[in-house]
Amino acid sequence: MSDERVNIDDITTTKTAIADADRFVGRDSSGDFKTLWSSIKSVLKTYFDTLYTAIGAGYVSVSSGDGAPTSTPDAIGDIYIDTTGNRKYYAVGTGSSADWIKEAVYYYDEFTVTAGDGDVVRTLPWDWTDGKLDVVISNATTEYYDDDNERNMKFETTYQSLVSAGYSAGNIMRLVFRSASPEYNIYSSQKTDNRSGLPKSATTNSITFDDDGSTTSYLKISVWA
Secondary structure, eight states, X not given: OOOSOOOGGGOOOOOOSOOTXXXXXXXETTEEEEEEHHHXXXXXXXXXXXXXXXXXXXXXXXXXXXXXXXXXXXXXXXXXXXXXXXXXXXXXXXXXXXXXXXXXXXEEEEEEEOTTSOXXXXXXSSOOTTOEEEEEEESSTTOSSBTTTXXXXXXXXXXXXXXXSSOOBXXXXXXXXXXXXXXXXXXXXXXXXXXXXXXXXXXXXXXXXXXXXXXXXXXXXXXXX
């Protein structure tokens, strides 16, 4: 291409794929000039970057990854999604990855462990490896409170207890609440006990409840993580 001046109406070639080395002409207060497409792009980027910053001000950043966050948050209020555990984290600082705080979650369910039908597995919608489980067991659908003995049976345990080799005292407890007084008794139990409805094992997103083969139990469970 020569540098001599041409009339735009005399140009018949149309080009849609512009290359960085393509030249353009213009005119400013000093007169005519020529420049490259690469230079035009650089100027435009610098200009539009200022607009993006202004538009994005006040908005949180949402990122995701496989597992818990390991990077340092860019800003307080940012959100991270663990796509494996289905857990959400919020940034409360910008000092280190420890500034990501995991959102608390809750799960509730009611179901039956029918005698002879096999153990029952409940799948949770998220990872509960740091969680706690409460189980209320009844032998009748409407009697979660034992009128004869003035008590209900509530089992408490954790994910860590369910995946350990065996329960130790206090890792799982049977709480017997009595209506006649505000006191209650606590008894240790083992996950190896063959008792209908007893939580016996777990994975990162599921819990297995025991079928003892002889008793049908009705359960109400609550999981916090």
